[in-house]
Amino acid sequence: MSERPSIAARLASAARRALGALMGWATGKRSTRQVLRSALRAARFNRWGYRPISQRRLIALHSDSAALEATRHENALLRLQLAEALTLPRLPEIAQLRQQVAESQEIIAHLRRMEHFDAVVGGPSRSGMQAFINLMQDILLELPETTLASSGATTLACADQPAAEALAMLVNMNEAAQGARSFQYLLPFLSKPTPYPLAWPEGSAPLRVVDIGSQELATEGDIHAPLRAVAPVVVIGFDPFLKQEGDSAEPVEVQRPDGAVIRTYPHLIGDGGPVTFYINWFDATSSTLPTNHPVTKPFGGLDQLLETVEQRPMATRRLDDMLTDEVPIDLLKIDVQGASHVVISHAAQVLARTLVCHVEAEFTPIYAGERLFGEIDAAMRAAGFGFIDFHSLGRQRYASFEGSPRRAFHRGRTLWGDAVYLRGLDAPETLTAEELRRAALVLHSCYNKQDLAAELLGRADALAGTALQAEYLRSTT
Numbered sequence: 228m229s230e231r232p233s234i235a236a237r238l239a240s241a242a243r244r245a246l247g248a249l250m251g252w253a254t255g256k257r258s259t260r261q262v263l264r265s266a267l268r269a270a271r272f273n274r275w276g277y278r279p280i281s282q283r284r285l286i287a288l289h290s291d292s293a294a295l296e297a298t299r300h301e302n303a304l305l306r307l308q309l310a311e312a313l314t315l316p317r318l319p320e321i322a323q324l325r326q327q328v329a330e331s332q333e334i335i336a337h338l339r340r341m342e343h344f345d346a347v348v349g350g351p352s353r354s355g356m357q358a359f360i361n362l363m364q365d366i367l368l369e370l371p372e373t374t375l376a377s378s379g380a381t382t383l384a385c386a387d388q389p390a391a392e393a394l395a396m397l398v399n400m401n402e403a404a405q406g407a408r409s410f411q412y413l414l415p416f417l418s419k420p421t422p423y424p425l426a427w428p429e430g431s432a433p434l435r436v437v438d439i440g441s442q443e444l445a446t447e448g449d450i451h452a453p454l455r456a457v458a459p460v461v462v463i464g465f466d467p468f469l470k471q472e473g474d475s476a477e478p479v480e481v482q483r484p485d486g487a488v489i490r491t492y493p494h495l496i497g498d499g500g501p502v503t504f505y506i507n508w509f510d511a512t513s514s515t516l517p518t519n520h521p522v523t524k525p526f527g528g529l530d531q532l533l534e535t536v537e538q539r540p541m542a543t544r545r546l547d548d549m550l551t552d553e554v555p556i557d558l559l560k561i562d563v564q565g566a567s568h569v570v571i572s573h574a575a576q577v578l579a580r581t582l583v584c585h586v587e588a589e590f591t592p593i594y595a596g597e598r599l600f601g602e603i604d605a606a607m608r609a610a611g612f613g614f615i616d617f618h619s620l621g622r623q624r625y626a627s628f629e630g631s632p633r634r635a636f637h638r639g640r641t642l643w644g645d646a647v648y649l650r651g652l653d654a655p656e657t658l659t660a661e662e663l664r665r666a667a668l669v670l671h672s673c674y675n676k677q678d679l680a681a682e683l684l685g686r687a688d689a690l691a692g693t694a695l696q697a698e699y700l701r702s703t704t
Contacts, residue, residue: 325701357381364397368405376400420675423457423668424702425695433459434665435554437577439496439546439570440562440587441489442466443481444511450585450618451558453672455487463550464491467541468510497543497569506537514564515543516594523593526642527626533593546574553580557665558673561586562645565594571606578610582650582658582666583673585618589643604646613652618645618674647674660691667699677703 357373360381365371376397384393395418398410436451441464454460469479469491481491495504495515502515509532518533550556559581561567567586571578578584584607588600604614622638631637649666651657658666664687667680681703685696 353381353385356385360384360393360397363394364401367398368401370401418675418677420453420672421703422453423671425668425699427458431661433461434557434669436460436462436558436560437550437556437581438462438464438489438560440465440560440564441481441491442468442511443483449483449487450560450673452483452485452487454558454669455485457672458668460487462487462489464489465494465496465549466491467493467495467504468513469493492549494549495541495543496546496549496563497566498573499543499545499548501540501542504539504541505535506539508532508534508536512564514566514594515569516565516597519592519595522591525625525627526623526640527629529623529642546570547576550577555662556581557583558669559584563587565589565592565597568598568603568606571603571610575610578612578650582662583669584612584648584650585645585673586648587643587645591640591642593642600644600646607646607648610650611654611657612648612650615647615649615652615670615676615679616674618647620644649679655686658686660687660693663687663690664695667695 357377360377361371361373364374364377370377379400380393380397383396384390402410434454436454438449438451441449441462449462451460451462463478464481466481469481476493478490478492481489483489495502497515504513504515505517506513507518512533518530518535520530520533523530523533556577559577561570561584563570564587567588571586586603586607588603589597590600592599607614620641621643622641624634624637625639628634628637628639647670649670651662655663663683667683667687670676670683671680681696681699684699688694688696
């Protein structure tokens with residue numbers, strides 16, 4: 228008797244057949260009908276013959292299919308509960324059983340949606356949904372006609388599946404040809420941030436956040452606010468606008484609306500020397516550098532916000548001189564309006580014990596004499612950090628377009644951005660398992676970087692023999 232191929236071999240064979248079918252369809256060697264027939268056979272519809280079955284026949288078979296899958300689901304669930312009851316450590320079968328349970332639940336839910344669609348929706352309602360999905364596809368990918376991806380997304384939307392999942396399917400099916408373009412425009416809005424799913428380990432030191440430029444603004448909250456919901460957090464802030472009694476330089480406990488307390492120093496962080504502090508009409512844009520009006524004037528409203536109303540001589544403090552306790556820092560935020568390079572250049576000791584750094588940088592000199600993103604990025608890389616992403620980008624519209632009715636859809640130039648870095652991103656051997664775990668929590672909670680969080684947890688598992696990545700993936704699926 229010949230030996231039955233392994234599961235891995237069968238999966239590899241199936242993947243090769245699927246790839247061959249898709250390549251044949253893409254090159255015109257196979258028709259769409261042939262590819263769909265192959266898909267139906269792969270989905271085990273071949274029990275009803277090799278021809279695509281009619282809608283009426285599919286409706287008739289839904290109840291039987293759902294019942295069959297429900298039975299399989301119950302059997303898999305019973306086996307899972309039995310295996311877990313045996314408390315066998317890291318039994319490989321448990322993971323397989325969990326996967327079977329998840330797959331059967333998904334199949335049952337999909338059959339129910341299809342049953343609802345065929346019996347209740349169908350017909351004219353699909354044409355309107357198809358037009359909407361095609362419009363989204365045209366906006367994202369410049370493909371106005373109905374495609375396999377838009378047709379599949381329409382079926383899911385009409386079958387009572389959440390709209391976000393249908394549009395995510397549209398993006399995922401186009402990823403091979405379009406890369407990250409559709410993700411860039413759509414998924415950041417559909418992939419809503421969720422609380423970090425892993426419990427905070429008992430006895431772990433609180434997260435430590437340093438916020439340079441911690442002035443509270445009505446238009447935005449603290450970037451580190453989501454951390455408060457999942458872990459104990461200690462925040463140290465620096466705000467030169469903090470009102471003090473007399474000339475005291477002692478920190479003040481500033482309370483946020485949600486009850487959080489930030490231990491805040493009334494200092495400018497810089498190179499340790501005296502400066503002129505340019506206080507602008509919108510005080511959040513104030514800087515130790517003067518506004519570069521020849522650059523900002525064409526942008527109208529931005530130029531007005533940057534208009535200086537007061538010049539105040541002030542002393543600055545080096546970050547290395549302010550934070551001398553050598554306590555590790557999980558998140559460092561630098562928002563100093565054109566002076567980021569000065570702060571970074573005098574914070575080598577602090578950066579060496581920082582995990583995640585959030586730094587504002589300009590792409591054009593809004594402030595006269597400032598160092599731009601290229602130099603700031605080079606300084607961060609020299610300090611051992613790897614660039615992850617821009618958390619936000621400051622786009623401004625030229626004032627000459629203000630009279631156009633299309634003005635709401637155009638922001639002509641990206642002037643600044645908030646860049647996110649991780650120390651040791653490309654040198655994982657430099658971080659401990661604990662540092663990797665803490666960085667994963669910060670990046671998930673503050674920046675919704677779930678894929679990177681999973682990667683970091685996997686690296687932590689390799690060092691500590693834990694199973695955090697698997698637990699994380701189960702909780703975020």
